[in-house]
Amino acid sequence: MRRLALLALLLPLVAPAQPAFAQAAALACPVRVDPAAFASEARLSTLAKQQEAFGPRPTGSTAHADYVDWLEDEMAAIPSLQFSSLPYAIDRWDSLGTGLTVGGTAVQVAAPVPFSSSTGAGGVSAPLVHLAAGTNITAANAAGKIVVRDLPWTSVPNLLFYPLGGLGYSMYDPGLTINLLGSESMEAPAAADADLKAAAAAGAVGVIEVSQLPHAQIQGMYAPYEGLPYGVPGAYVGADQGKQIKDALAAGKPVQAALTVNAAWTPTTTRTLLATLPGGSAQKIVVESHTDGMSPVWDNGPLTMIEMARYLSSLPVECRPRTVQFAFVTGHLYQHLTGPNVREGGAGQLAAQLDAEYDQGGVSSVVVLEHLGAKRYDAVARPNGLPGKQLVANPTLTELLMVPVSESTPLRELVKGHIQYWDVKRTAILKGLSAADLTTVPHHCGFGGEGTPYNQHLLPVISPIAAPKTLFSPQFGTEAIDLPAMRKASLAFTDVVLDLGPMAQSAVAGDVTTMRQQRASGTPGCA
Incomplete structure (x- = not known):
């Protein structure tokens, strides 16, 4: 029945x-x-x-x-085809310029973290602190400072994508190019979301996210993309610039940095386009x-x-x-x-x-x-x-x-x-x-x-x-x-x-x- x-x-x-x-x-x-x-x-x-x-x-x-x-x-x-649109009103986030100096020396910035808090053209100045992966950002270690973080790499076992791995239904790889026991990995700039939120809660002044990739390959990087304002400014730097920052910190003496993330929120509209056949x-x-x-x-x-x-x-x-x-x-x-x-x-x-x-x-x-x-x-x-x-x-x-x-x-x-x-x-x-x-x-x-x-x-x-x-x-x-x-x-x-x-x-x-x-x-x- x-x-x-x-x-x-x-x-x-x-x-x-x-x-x-x-x-x-x-x-x-x-x-x-x-x-x-x-x-x-x-x-x-x-x-x-x-x-x-x-x-x-x-x-x-x-x-x-x-x-x-x-x-x-x-x-x-x-x-x-017949056309229509679904419009939305948003406050667009626009980057107006970024900059960084460490110990008085300019450091090349690859990109601001989207939706960062704006410092204005004058920037903010504070001591640097490097908090390694696995170290929580807290008021005790970050308040009043610019936090340096290393972007993590995520890794996913290939086995998951096969029928026996839990997620798979079928695999088409006639050349057997995928190592069943291997894994796929990629850098995860989305981790900056948690870093900036934790830094804002801890009273930090800013965040510098260090990539393992060179500046030329991450310039203009755009992530995360929540559309909500962060409470602190943040910026990405490449591997060479990250080394430059860490070398400055390696002497064990306080290092002052100045970070500029100049940005504006601009009211605008955006739309979804529908074309119907x-x-x-x-x-x-x-x-x-x-x-x-x-x-x-x-x-x-x-x-x-x-x-x-x-x-x-x-x-x-x-x-x-x-x-x-x-x-x-x-x-x-x-x-x-x-x-x-x-x-x-x-x-x-x-x-x-x-x-x-x-x-x-x-x-x-x-x-x-x-x-x-x-x-x-x-x-x-x-x-x-x-x-x-x-x-x-x-x-x-x-x-x-x-x-x-x-x-x-x-x-x-x-x-x-x-x-x-x-x-x-x-x-x-x-x-x-x-x-x-x-x-x-x-x-x-x-x-x-x-x-x-x-x-x-x-x-x-x-x-x-x-x-x-x-x-x-x-x-x-x-x-x-x-x-x-x-x-x-x-x-x-x-x-x-x-x-x-x-x-x-x-x-x-x-x-x-x-x-x-x-x-x-x-x-x-x-x-």
């Missing part, structure tokens, strides 16, 4: 796609994307270079707004990526979306059983987009809207595209005894593409099949990117990026994302994208969207349907 009741509940969601699917069969609609009808590598390269020309795009900046306008122009050239049913497949980023690889999902829209719009409407909505989302670099109490960015705002529409049959699924074709860079020792590490492009490998997929075996199998067909090497289909908690719905709360809020709102979601070491720095341009790999991934996920059109909603949703019922009955969601 329960199965019959569930079937009755699902039939209204499935039905809209069926007549269009029947007509599609009669029209011999494509079962797979014709690569000759899709963007070439040269076309993707042109788009990536046009994107790069806008430069770094913090949320609400002129460069960001211009990029969104450009995306709208590109999409407007595609027939049948009508299909045989009003029920939507939403394809999403964010538009604010510091490097081409950080937000190249919109480039794939342009070409996906161009391909899908070329098909008869009967070959699009469901509507496809392309969401170019803001607020990725301003996570507290609507205030201090909710951390979600524009993706979370959109996810809440889709959640409200889902049970009425308005939404089928969400596909989030991030960091496609991210070239692998290895962190190696610097030559000639220089301190720290440097990033060197691997000539043959891309970064592992992690693809969390919500709790549906048919959906995971669909993605697995297209990844293998298009030979998107070094790809892991995952259950999630956080440990399972069977007391919540969903069980895996983390999806690693923009896909997380859609998953937490219990929407069927496919969310490819890589973790390139080059991510936070604008010093890495289009050369950090492997264009053949990006094109293969673009073809694979266009095929995914094509197949989602006629797919029964019960198969798309899988266990999400039960989880939504459990949530309605009081089972807690993710914290």
Whole structure:
């Protein structure tokens, strides 16, 4: 009886796609994307270079707004699309200049920590103290001082991404390039968030975050990106400058430093752009990526979306059983987009809207595209005894593409099949990117990026994302994208969207349907 009741509940969601699917069969609609009808590598390269020309795009900046306008122009050239926007009012954080002297000697600064407290043009002066990793920042050791901290490197065992490792569903690595017993690591500038908060609470005057990478590779680095003001100024320096600071402290005598982080908060607006391609049913497949980023690889999902829209719009409407909505989302670099109490960015705002529409049959699924074709860079020792590490492009490998997929075996199998067909090497289909908690719905709360809020709102979601070491720095341009790999991934996920059109909603949703019922009955969601 329960199965019959569930079937009755699902039939209204499935039905809209069926007549269009029947007509599609009669029209011999494509079962797979014709690569000759899709963007070439040269076309993707042109788009990536046009994107790069806008430069770094913090949320609400002129460069960001211009990029969104450009995306709208590109999409407007595609027939049948309908446009709307979701605007947000924010106070944009603008850096007006940074500087540092240690013991009277100038030290090169790579970047301010975004959303730092402004010192004004005059800066602040205080004694330096180096607090090593693992040492808490407290009033006893930091009050009245400028704290020097070393950025940590995070490490994740590769085994986690395999089916036996806890998060994995399937792994596609035909060249056996991933060491099962090894791990992946990258520097974690997000740790500055905890450092600046602790420093402010301890009464420190400022924070200097020391990278293990050279100045040339981290200049302009942008993280964390909460969108909330810190109570102290903070700045990043490279490995050589970090050594310069620590050498000054090594003599054991007090060292005075002057730190300048001149910044301003400017009221402005930013928007999420929606471009909707009508299909045989009003029920939507939403394809999403964010538009604010510091490097081409950080937000190249919109480039794939342009070409996906161009391909899908070329098909008869009967070959699009469901509507496809392309969401170019803001607020990725301003996570507290609507205030201090909710951390979600524009993706979370959109996810809440889709959640409200889902049970009425308005939404089928969400596909989030991030960091496609991210070239692998290895962190190696610097030559000639220089301190720290440097990033060197691997000539043959891309970064592992992690693809969390919500709790549906048919959906995971669909993605697995297209990844293998298009030979998107070094790809892991995952259950999630956080440990399972069977007391919540969903069980895996983390999806690693923009896909997380859609998953937490219990929407069927496919969310490819890589973790390139080059991510936070604008010093890495289009050369950090492997264009053949990006094109293969673009073809694979266009095929995914094509197949989602006629797919029964019960198969798309899988266990999400039960989880939504459990949530309605009081089972807690993710914290």
